[in-house]
Amino acid sequence: MIEIKNLTKKFDDKEILSGINLTVKQGEKVVIIGSSGSGKSTLLRCINQLEIPTSGEVWFGNYLLTDVDPYLHEEIIKTSKTFQKLINKNSLDESQAIEAIQAQKLLKHQEGKEFKKAVKAYQEKYHIGIDQARQKIGMCFQHFNLFNNLTVMDNLILAPVELKMMTKEEAVSKASELLKRIGLYDKKDAYPSKLSGGQKQRIAIVRSLCMNPSVMLFDEPTSALDPEMVGEVLELMKELATMGMTMVVVTHEMRFAKEIANRIIFMDEGKILEEGTPQEIFNNPKNPRTKDFLSKVL
Amino acid sequence: MKKIVNLLIVLIGLLGVTSCKSETIIVYTEAGFAPFEYVSNGKIVGVDIDIMNKVGEKLGKKIKFENVSFDVIIDAVGEGKLANIGAAGISITPERLAKVDFSKVYYQANLYVIYDVKNENALKHLMSDGNYGVYWSSLATEKGIAVQTGTTADFFLADEVAEGGLLEGTKVNFFSSLDTAVSDIGLNSDFVIIDELPAKKLVEGKANLRCLPLYYQGENGEPDELSFDEYAICVTKGHQDLLAAINEVLDELLQEDENGVNGIQALVNKHLGLN
């Protein structure tokens, strides 16, 4: 469902993410852990392009969300002038040339008309508008981000109605159903400022669900909540998981990770250091930094 | 340390206050009325300035001139708190007399009209006194006539544009400064009316502008009459010492020399660069 290929993200000269490769299959629950500054939130936000990667590609199903990264496509590299030069002048064979180009990032700004055409063709074939993609990628924020100027009901139905996915009646009906399921139907006409953190977050999750997403991203969903409200949000997330939702979660809640994750990813300083099932990671961490981190948080 | 600083401040303040009180007289003026008051090289100069400096000498005090808006001079001098003297080519009116005292009249000025030279043929007329001038009635115009608010020209014009006046219905454009009024000629005004000397100064160096005195047309063989304005200096009521000193200086200046030119006229000529 989601494929991240060789993703790098730089802010000014600082490399926040280096060469991330990650695949999320349908129905998987992937939990990303790591200390602050490890880049886990940035990685999550690169999935739905709230952060634009510096290089690399993000795929959603068969669709490309980022720009084409030529380094990842041999056929495109072959149309470049640099490639031609290496073959003709430096007498390398094809695979050597490709390797050299990829390893040393040899492509320049202008690589000729053929190159440009190839990139454009690929882009047009696979690229999808980000607004469209985001309709199917739900996101849940650390600070909830409910729309302060709208009631709860309006929060939920705004996107489906504006994007013509449902009529207003259909949207209201679906939203009401979901609100009832989380026991907050009586708050439907309230403004977010009147709700508690836990209520806001659960409504935020429901807001994303109203769009029928194929995958839900969670960026530290409970970090801004008072302890007594964390539970109700985690319960809702567990329910989602049980219903088969594909989820990518960045969190500090280790117990939760253990309970619902199929796969744990440990990140440190912009790289994925270790990956595995909760069993493997929590009971048998291999990387010393993983061990170090876990000893501090568990 | 704090005590010393405070003491110093009080001392300096006292010095300032006492020196102000005894040594300096503040005179309000509006420095946009050459040659009576205008700005030259950053300083306020002019005939009124020279007159007041002589008064200062006579009284043994320093004179400090403050440039203010013409509107406020009468009020301020009337109140007497910020200034006791106003010298700004002010004319005497009954309303003003109710608030301030005036010195004797020391200058009589004719009202002039400033116009664009291309209108000259329609305006210029040989008057019965042998001089060229412009009749008030010729000033009727589609555009407006510009004046500086509060000047005698303003008062005269107000009478003429009112019902029954020679220029009934003509628009009046009020300006706070004469220079800007003159820039309006050709734009929203056809004429500027102001006293003779400022008028001559204002058209200086402007090839397209001329000025001529304004006359009321004499009816049935009567002579044509000039319209004129008379200047005096205003003083806060009750300051007889100031008023007396000013009148003394004016008396001296109004003495004519062997050529029939009095001291005031000599000052005027000086500021017009005619000496």
Next chain:
Amino acid sequence: MNLFKDIYKILATPELRNYLLEGFKNTLAVTLIAAGIGLVLGFTVAIVKIFAMDNRKLKPFAVIGNIYTTVIRGTPITLQLFIMVFAILAIPGFKVTAVILTFGINSGAYVSENIRAGILSVDKGQMEAGRSLGLSKYKTMTKIIMPQAIKNVIPAIGNEFIALLKETAIVSIVGSTVGTLTFDLNQATSTINKTIANYLAPAVLAAGLYLGIVYGITLLIKKFEKRLRASDRN
């Protein structure tokens, strides 16, 4: 007291009273029209600048907008009046238009910065949430950001209009004509002063009228704010 006598005289004499009323009406009219121009202009410039932040094609327009706000906010309004009335729009009969346009353009520069600041002050997360649901930047702006920005912007714009009202008092420097909109409250004061040789009395009355308008604007703003803050009440 003399002052009260003169104030009474002004109110009792139709000619003088009419000057005051005429000036009041004209000042109000000029302020309202200029405020309207300022709002439209300011809003447009602010929006262009905001959208140009991620749209390279709009950059030249944003640059023009920047020049506009910098120059207008960086020069005295007296100069702007002179240049408009005696240079740019120096066409006979266009004085009133030139004056109103100057005040409108001046106001617009300040309003645009107020609006821009108001929009930028809305929490970033609101835009992110809107975009994450698949809403376009335009839709998120209009449905979510703007309504919240207006709340932030209203007090600042109210202040700007109050400032504008008082700025209109300088119009006599380019010439004030009875019977046109350039005969403002301040010039009325001058004119009455000529007749009764008292500056304080008409000034006090004029001040009262200015105050009245400011009070009116302030009340309107408060009412508007109250309605918008219904969603904030906790």
